[in-house]
Amino acid sequence: MAQETHNRKSQTVKFRDHIVDIQTVKINDIECLRLRDVQLRFDTVRAFQIDNVQQAFLHDEHGNDLEPLRIVACIGQIVEAVESMKDFSNDTHGQLVRIEGKIDRIDINVQEIMRQIANVMRQMYELHEYTTPRYFFILPAKHSDMMLIDAVQNWFHTHYKLYFLCECSHDPKEMHVAPHEGYSIKRARDFVVKYAPYLRTTIQIAQVLLSVGGLVIPQLENVSKVIDDVIPSQFKNPKCYEDMKQQLQMVDDLLNKVDNQRNRAGASIISKQKLKGTPLQGTELREIQTYLELVDDKRSLGNLYRIVTDDGYIRWVCHKHYDEASYNNEMSKYINEFKAMGGKFDETTNEALINQVNITKENVEMMCKALEKGFNIEKLICRECSIGENDLKKLLDIIINRSSIRCLNMGSKWSQSSIIKQ
Known part of the structure; x- marks a missing residue:
């Protein structure tokens, strides 16, 4: 067996762009550089x-390599360490995979930032522009016999209410119809x-609602009695279908007569096209209040609340749907934050995946807050991620005791462990 005696000499070794000094050993009075020392x-x-010539390992008289594998040290020269092409290819592939993963995460982050900027810009515009509910229609306040109203002027004298x-x-x-008894319209003709032109579109929505029962019986499942009490009585009575249909038809005929008058007045074809189904701007919507006799001393019309969707659009909804939308917006925010940290979330299966991510303290705090607020994750999968010990303990405590997660799968593609909550 060869005897080894350590000394203070070292061999300069180059590997790729790295140059290091590795201590040599004397074996059988020969100064040697061992392969295993370099592999450490x-x-x-x-x-x-050396000089592009591969060095043979020391061997016996039969050509068998001596153990440990070694070459004669060349003090004062640079020995180049060489890896096999297979190892180099595998390592290069691994680096490319990691780089691609980082690029994907950067791209996702950039896309998310651009989406957020676009949403904020849209939101700023809509918050300024749309301060009044935009979907409304009118009906005669009382039943009217259309056969007796033969002149347009008489139609304008009819008492209308806005819903x-x-x-x-x-x-x-x-x-569905907003939970409000409706507003009497003054200066009906104007x-x-x-x-x-706008009522032409909204009256069609009302007719669709009537056809599916939504106009007669507002679709407010489990609506509170407080809200139910202020829904106009005619919309809660299924026996009023024919009367409601007749009133909608009356308004439709009125709009046709207005169009005919405008045509006889000589409006240009271009003007007619512009007026047809024209969406209202913020200023025109705000002017609606000047035509209403009694306006609530409240922040909004029709007992509706203004919300902002996660893509930056303004919508006006009843209290029930306001609560639902607020919750959904909060969950969308958590999903976007989860994706921004490099995670993936399947909203169909409620499965979340974090792959090759350095999970920071800030990431853990965000996840803990989201899970406590009701972020619905059924299964969380962590693959080849790094996380601090204290952060891991904190996250596990939330997952086990205060979250909807039923299965946690952690590890690498070679070794995995799971926690399943009963």
Whole structure:
């Protein structure tokens, strides 16, 4: 067995862009550089070369390599450590995968920042512009016999009331009448002439709601009695379907007569196209209040509340949907923050994945707050992530005791461990 005697000499070794001095050992009176000493610094090294000539390991008379694998030290020269092409390829691939992962996370962060900027810009505009509910329609306050109202002038003398709609959905069939008894309209002629093009659209929404039952019976499941008491009685009575249909038709006919008058007055084709289904601007919406006889001494019309969606749009909804929207907005914020830290969240399965992320203290605080507030994650998967011990303890405490997470899976692709809550 070879005997080893340590000394203070060292061999200069170069590996890629790194140059280090590694202590040599004397074995059988020969100063040697051992492969395993170099591998302690660079584990993929397989051989040595000097001046591009690969050096043979010391061997016996039969050509068998001596253990430990070593070469004769060349003090004063630089020995280049060499890795196999396979190891180099694997390491390069691993580096590329890590770089791609970082680029993906950076790209996600940039996209999220740009989305947030666009949302803030849109929100600033809409908050300034839309300070009044925008979906409304009119109905005769009392039943009127259309056959007896033969002149447009008589139609304008009819008493009309204005009703707002809750913008709880982008689907008109899922909207409902706002929980308010309606507003009497003064100067009906001026109002109808001014808003006729817009009323043409909203009256169609009301007709759709009537066809699916939403106008007769507002779709307010589990609505509180306080709100239910202020819903106009005619909208709660399913027996009034035909009467409601007739009143909507009356308003539709009125709008047609206004259009006919405008046509006879010689409006240009371009003007007609501009007026057809024209969306109202903020100023025009705010002017609605000047046509209403009694305006609530409240912050908004129709007992509606203004909310901002997670994509920056303004909507006016009833109290019930206001609470729901506030919760959904809060959850959307947590999902976006989770994605910004490098995570992925599947809203269909409620599964969350964090892969190769350095989980910071700030990340942990965000996750703990979100989970305590009701961020609904069924399964959390952490792959090859780093996290401080104290942060991990804090996160585990929240996951186990104060979250909806039922399964936590942590580890690498080679080794995994799971915690499943019963």
